[in-house]
Amino acid sequence: MKALHSVSDLVATGLMTPEAGDAVRTVAERYAVAVTPYLRETLAGRTDPADPLYAQYVPAPAEGYTAPEEREDPIGDVARSPVKGIVHRYPDRVLLKPLHACAVYCRFCFRREMVGPGGEALTAEELDAALAYIREHEEVWEVVVTGGDPLLLSPRRLRGIVEALSAMPHVGVLRLHSRIPAADPDRVTPELVEALTSPDLATWIAVHVNHADELTPPVRAALARLIDGGIPLVGQTVLLKGINDSHAALEALFRGLVRNRVKPYYLHHPDLAAGTSHFRPTLAEGRALVKGLRGRLSGLCQPTYVLDIPGGHGKAPAAESWVEPSVDADGDGSGDGGGDGGYRVTDFTGRVHGYRG
Template sequence: MSTILPEAAVSASDVPVKPARRTADLVAAGLLTPDAAAAVESVTRRYAVSLTPYVVEQAAQSPGGPVYAQYIPTPEEAYTAPGENGDPIGDDVHSPVKGIVHRYPDRVLLKPLHACAVYCRFCFRREMVGPGGDALTADELAAALAYVREHPAVWEVVVTGGDPFLLAPRRLAEIVQGLAAMGHVGVVRFHSRVPMADPARVTAELVAALRAPGLATWVAVHVNHADELTPETTGALARLADAGIPLVSQTVLLKGINDSAAALENLFRGLVRHRVKPYYLHHPDLAPGTSHFRPTLDEGRALVRSLRGTVSGLCQPTYVLDIPGGHGKAPAAGEWVSPTAEGWEAADFRNQKHIYKD
């Protein structure tokens, strides 16, 4: 990363910690020098910046470290590599109504909003999310829920976005109760960065809103490095787990942040220790301006192989490649993805083959 670091980050004890939503805020927080802020101004006009006060404090404790590098913009983001595009996993082609993505027969994504508490620099939806991003109106949410109701093959609803934990508990409860009233829906799964980025938001009221009789609620937490497992964030995880909500994790394999066996071991063991089952290790998607985060598939496969026998099966997620073009996920460590003369051949869940180029 080429970000110019300040000589000393501002201590949380020096000034009240505020959210950072502009480059000027990052300078004020001691996270960028003025020169570095000027160097990324064009980047931040295109891709949203937002750090919660909690993340500002965590990033300031270790400038250039694994938390800092996930959230602070760099000049490298201005470069769009060949193959990168604004919808790298093909959500749009599988969206029959606003807020719904129906890629697999038995499950849908429900995206009630496009805002997040924080904006990761490697986000695969970075062209679609941002402050003031689209949220479904009451009529649009009703139409999205009606789509689920009218498709009895849908057994699982994945609520994502954006970050659904930004919704008020009342609105979360309305979604959960609406799904629980549909006899064919058995599982609702929430995907959220909030437990890691704004753990105080995971209140007893929010946790209670996630549950309804007759519906199994799961939460998938986005976490990329063991440094994110602090007393505050593990407390948020405990509030969810103690309420009987099963927890899984999603991790993105990121060059310079967690692309070592030691970093992954520490993260996955830490998650299991706090009752979170590592679920997916994502190969980074081909989102614009993210090539500096992306290891090669060969590197990722070697890392995953190195974990076999080193950590418990409980600590082993599935390493997955989201096949560009909307074809779904392929396990990337085994026979589903194989090298060819053209690059890599990835088999989707229908065993149709697609070429992927690093």
């Protein structure tokens, strides 16, 4: 079975009607389309545009609208790229982007203007230059390999990157961000797992999963192969309107991840990528959702809700504060806290307590 790479493919396989295909042809000319054979089977019979899996991968007419605040480079990768393939935003870590191709193209992707079939990949010389930049900057402790999807690279090429980084004494952690375990789980082979491990480097993988329905038996088996091979996993999720923007959906997802030994890491507020406004809840809606999870899920199931500041200024925790300065430190309404060391602390039921310290 072949991957699907066009609207015509989607129509021919029954994932779209001809009329629906005609409505998104212009969208598909601008933003890449790809559905793996695994997802083609998984999506069979799930042709409702509101379905939480279908909506993530199949183009929709709403993508043709670009809101005034949306950007081609919403998190400012270009502004923080000193060398091709490197983004150096934080002092102790860099992004390494060896390729711009993906196995699937998520409809809400913040790099959707940069990735796609034939997307620019680093040549051997450019990869050497990017690795040289890391080698020369001894403050870099963690290298985050992203793209594109780095697990599209062959085990041989991944092994070359791992060996190069392992030879740099100041690099302690390699983190790869990937959709592959959830979108093409058979690609996670023992050979791939072996290529990513090194005794001189701690390898972590951030697995992108947005809905509990993605945790099918093949996906769970792929996650197990990575973990049993010695690679710890964290979960990366985007908060998406109509897909997972409810307490029930997020509870099921985060519990499902932890049940499969994946620690929820980031819950991203959607970036201001062109053509994605229909996926984006308001920040107030996102904060209310996250606040409501505090008493419903254990700490193991709680990711950090983050907002990537447009322009390349990094991530900021976006959740509401549970602890605030107060003039009523003891919570008795007397106001005797005086604002000197006094705080208002909200518990998971919404009750407010005083604290001095």
